[in-house]
Amino acid sequence: MDTREALLNTAEQAVRRWGYNGFSYGDLSTKVGIRKASIHYHFPKKEDLALALIVRYRKAVFIMLEAIATQHKPAGQQLTEFINIYRQALGGCDTLCLCVALSSGPDSLNKDILSEITKFQTEAKAWLTSVFELGRSDITITKVTDPEKDAAACLALMQGAQLVARAGGDIEEFETAVAGLISRIST
Amino acid sequence: MDTREALLNTAEQAVRRWGYNGFSYGDLSTKVGIRKASIHYHFPKKEDLALALIVRYRKAVFIMLEAIATQHKPAGQQLTEFINIYRQALGGCDTLCLCVALSSGPDSLNKDILSEITKFQTEAKAWLTSVFELGRSDITITKVTDPEKDAAACLALMQGAQLVARAGGDIEEFETAVAGLISRIST
DNA sequence: GTCTATAGATTGATAGAC
DNA sequence: GTCTATCAATCTATAGAC
Numbered sequence: 001m002d003t004r005e006a007l008l009n010t011a012e013q014a015v016r017r018w019g020y021n022g023f024s025y026g027d028l029s030t031k032v033g034i035r036k037a038s039i040h041y042h043f044p045k046k047e048d049l050a051l052a053l054i055v056r057y058r059k060a061v062f063i064m065l066e067a068i069a070t071q072h073k074p075a076g077q078q079l080t081e082f083i084n085i086y087r088q089a090l091g092g093c094d095t096l097c098l099c100v101a102l103s104s105g106p107d108s109l110n111k112d113i114l115s116e117i118t119k120f121q122t123e124a125k126a127w128l129t130s131v132f133e134l135g136r137s138d139i140t141i142t143k144v145t146d147p148e149k150d151a152a153a154c155l156a157l158m159q160g161a162q163l164v165a166r167a168g169g170d171i172e173e174f175e176t177a178v179a180g181l182i183s184r185i186s187t
Numbered sequence: 188m189d190t191r192e193a194l195l196n197t198a199e200q201a202v203r204r205w206g207y208n209g210f211s212y213g214d215l216s217t218k219v220g221i222r223k224a225s226i227h228y229h230f231p232k233k234e235d236l237a238l239a240l241i242v243r244y245r246k247a248v249f250i251m252l253e254a255i256a257t258q259h260k261p262a263g264q265q266l267t268e269f270i271n272i273y274r275q276a277l278g279g280c281d282t283l284c285l286c287v288a289l290s291s292g293p294d295s296l297n298k299d300i301l302s303e304i305t306k307f308q309t310e311a312k313a314w315l316t317s318v319f320e321l322g323r324s325d326i327t328i329t330k331v332t333d334p335e336k337d338a339a340a341c342l343a344l345m346q347g348a349q350l351v352a353r354a355g356g357d358i359e360e361f362e363t364a365v366a367g368l369i370s371r372i373s374t
Numbered sequence: 375g376t377c378t379a380t381a382g383a384t385t386g387a388t389a390g391a392c
Numbered sequence: 393g394t395c396t397a398t399c400a401a402t403c404t405a406t407a408g409a410c
Contacts, residue, residue, distance in 0.1 A: 003393080019291050021208035024385060037388080038394045046386065096291075103354040104206050104283075104291030117354045143330070149366045152351070156364040157340060160347025164339070167290040167304045177343040179336045190375080211403060225376045227405065 004042045006032050012053055016095040019104055020050060047110050050102070054116040057098045058123070061085070065127050076140030076185035078131050079154075083178055086158040093169050100159045125151045142184045157181060191229045193219050199240055203282040206291055207237060234297050237289070241303040244285040245310070248272070252314050263327030263372035265318050266341075270365055273345040280356050287346045312338045329371045344368060 010031045014023035025046070029036040043049035068081050089097045099120050102109065109117075128151035135141025144150055157178065165174035197218045201210035212233070216223040230236035255268050276284045286307050289296065296304075315338035322328025331337055344365065352361035 018295050019206065019208070021206070022295055025387085026384075034393095035395060036386090037396080040387065041393060044387085099354075100350060101291065103350045104288065108205050108209055114354065114356075118356075121351055121354060145370075146366070149363055152360065152363040153344060153348075153365070153367045156347030156351050157344050158347065159350050160343030160345065161340075163287060163290045163346050163350070164308055164343050167286075167301070167308060169301075169305075173339065176336055176339040178340070179333070180340045183332075212405090213403075221375095222377060223404090224378080224406080228375060231405085233404065 003032070003034060007034075007039060007042055007049070008053060008056060011049055012057065012098060013095065015050070015053065016089075016098050016101045019101055020109065047113065050109070051113050051116065054098060054102060054113055054120070058116060058120045061120070062123055062127075065124075069127065069130070074140040075131050075135030075138055076187070079128075079135065079141060079185055080182070082128065082131070082154075083158070083182065086162060087171075087174060087178075090162055090165060090171060090174060093166055093171050096162050096166055097159065100162055103159075121155065124155050127151075128154050140186055142186055154181065190219070190221060194221075194226060194229055194236070195240060195243060198236055199244065199285060200282065202237070202240065203276075203285055203288045206288055207296065234300065237296070238300050238303065241285060241289060241300055241307070245303060245307045248307070249310055249314075252311075256314065256317070261327040262318050262322030262325055263374065266315075266322065266328060266372055267369070269315065269318070269341075270345070270369065273349060274358075274361060274365075277349055277352060277358060277361060280353055280358050283349050283353055284346065287349055290346070308342065311342050314338075315341050327373055329373055341368065 007028055010028055011023060014027060025036045025039050028034075028039055032039075039049075043052065064085065065082070068078050086097060089095065095101075099117055102113065102117055125148075129147045132141060132144050132147035132150040132154075136144040136147065161174045161177035164177060165171055194215055197215055198210060201214060212223045212226050215221075215226055219226075226236075230239065251272065252269070255265050273284060276282065282288075286304055289300065289304055312335075316334045319328060319331050319334035319337040319341075323331040323334065348361045348364035351364060352358055
């Protein structure tokens, strides 16, 4: 397997469980089966690894969102699939969206990583805004007045619902929190 | 001043900025003006400090919520004040609700701290449920169908809005995310 | 209650051989 | 690309004097 890829995969799981400070080159070393020092060949500094992580994550998510958008399904269905992404990202309530996991202590992160997080959120809101606009015209999402605000609220709701469910260790808390949004989707 | 109190105050600010792993006894030592080892007299282990922190925080918040509730204002006004608590907790976009700050990497926290976070969220949702119930009858909050779900969504929204605003470094992102909720409050 | 001194572990990172 | 060896820094925590 590609070592670099394996490092990224292992690191991503760790960050999404324990945050940026919750994994070390020592951990990666054990789990990937490579010496600690060798990791520095692929990622000279830990921040390089974190940056590669968030860039890869952002691109992967937006490939999914692009795929959803280009199928030209009803807006309600697109929103459902968006919620599914966040639901699945929760795993067994032990992983967060990478973006949420890194958002917690941004002061300790460098400028590049922070701007990647911002970029992720900006793109997500733009995508959601289109969905809510469509939902208003194709009438598959109810109570849409300001798509931009709906988009911002939706993204915040997903992130918060993940946090709450994760802390409580119960995915039902995620479901309860998003139930109101889901009820606005008309089939 | 009371040393213990000073330690808690300083630690709380640090945790809300950088998370649980984002502060050390060394930091506290410098900022409070006491030697590192002396902190162990007040809080033998770091987890003892964290536990004291979240307990104190939870109690303080619920004294505020109790105060709001007992004034028997319209539900819409009570909800406004709830939102204000989270808005103010954001500070200049560099502090989170202690609960949000600690929720990010719960696997690294012990059982007691986790259960305090859960308790905080349970109490917050109970308080909010009452407010939405009242809002449905006194008609100061619109579109209330299931107060319990509204409460869960509201709490998640607050936490997520803090995260997004914090990452973006712009309090306007908080405002945009909560605008929809605020618009449901009828004056 | 606070101090000095120190232990013991872990961390991110580097140099240089292969 | 991966290894061994090592470094300097930082961290939580403890022992014992005052």
